[in-house]
Amino acid sequence: MDSAIPTFLILFCFWIHVVGAKLPSPTNVTLDCHNMQNTLQWTYDQLSDGITFTVTVRSINSEPESLSTSATSIDLSKYSDPDRDYAVWVSAVNGSEKSEEVPEDGIEYSYYKDAVSPMICKVDFPFVSVTREDKHLHLSFTHPAVLYSPGHKSKKKKSLDSQMRLPIFHYDIHIINQTESHKHSCSESVCQDKLPVHDSEKIYCLIMSGEMKKISVQATEKYCSKPLKAAGISALAYILPIVLVVVGGLLIVLMVFVKKTKSMPLLPSSLNISKSNGHRPEQKSHESEYSSAHLDPSSPTLLIHTKPGHSRLQ
Known part of the structure; x- marks a missing residue:
């Protein structure tokens, strides 16, 4: 009996060691x-x-x-x-x-x-580019199969299209604050679409969702268009009036200058250079402006002033 106790204890300790x-x-x-x-x-x-x-x-x-x-x-x-x-x-x-x-x-x-x-498991909807043109929204995004396919970062989209046939991607577009939704499908590497809108002056935001090969594709954010600028207003519309004002001012200054130049008196004739012979015209002598006293070579006649009624000789 005493010999059996040590054996039991040994087996118990071994079992504890194995379990531990x-x-x-x-x-x-x-x-x-x-x-x-x-x-x-x-x-x-x-x-x-x-x-x-x-x-x-x-x-x-x-x-x-x-x-x-x-x-x-x-x-x-x-x-x-x-x-x-x-x-x-x-x-x-x-x-x-x-x-x-x-x-x-x-x-x-x-x-x-x-x-x-x-x-x-789900897949995120690819980023959607939304642009405005008149009263339409233009959408563009990468096909999910291209974006999430293995090695898509190291391969070009064209090579992916040639190596794999893309599954049809069905997606829904809901425009916020509008009741109707739009259903579309895409099998190209880049999916594009065009939607009509009622008011071209508003900002439109879209909620996107889709399905590809029974996989749920859900958007994690809203995709919004940028505000549309007022019709006809562009950088040229601001620059053109300034250019017209500057050109008009220059024309007015030029016209005034020409008018004043024509009304200025001509140079004196004595300072004008003859165009025919290139010589200055002869100037008249100052003596010609006065009468010259010509004397007869005979003896001078004495002029005696006499009073009336008196004869010249006594």
């Missing part, structure tokens, strides 16, 4: 799925050399896939088919030891907008 040495599982497991980018991440308090993690991805009617990583996150973007529902688990591995997979029921997600999965 079991590899702990990761904690705080979360999944972020958005814009066809899926990231699973977790925390692990006992990171050490040799610790790796195994991520298991399961989908209906497909074999489970196992992915291994030494980081505490992993990219699952390739698992974004809207025709499938996915469930993921993660476990810690150290040599031959493996922790339990967590979460217990896995994390289920799907991009199918009507799926029964607890997590429905």
Whole structure:
């Protein structure tokens, strides 16, 4: 009996050691799925050399896939088919030891907008450029399949169009403060549209939503047009009157100058240079202006002043 007690104690201690040495599982497991980018991440308090993690991805009617990583996150973007529902688990591995997979029921997600999965992943509506022209709104945005396709940042849109056939993107446009909505579709890399509006002097804001391959595409903001300037008013309209005033002023000054120049007296004839021979005209002698007294060469006649009634000779 006494010999059995030590054996029991030994077995009990060994069992405690085995249970206590079991590899702990990761904690705080979360999944972020958005814009066809899926990231699973977790925390692990006992990171050490040799610790790796195994991520298991399961989908209906497909074999489970196992992915291994030494980081505490992993990219699952390739698992974004809207025709499938996915469930993921993660476990810690150290040599031959493996922790339990967590979460217990896995994390289920799907991009199918009507799926029964607890997590429905969505796609943001691309940025929409809204411009005004007369009484119409012009819309332009990149097709979501081009914007969110793998490697879209390193490829040109034209090459993407040649490599893949874009799915039809159905979208709705609702103009704020207007009752009607507009339904459109697009299969080009750049989607463009034109909408009539009632009052060209107002600012219009749009709410956009759409669906692509059963994926919900929702706008995260309103897209508004810029205020339309008054009709016919432009930079030229401000500059042209100034130019006309300046030109008119210069013309008036020129006309006054010409008029005053014509009314000025001509130079005296004595200062004018003859155009015919290039010589100055002869000037009349000052003596010609006065009468000259011409004397007869005979003896001078004496002129004696006499009174009336007296003869010249006595």
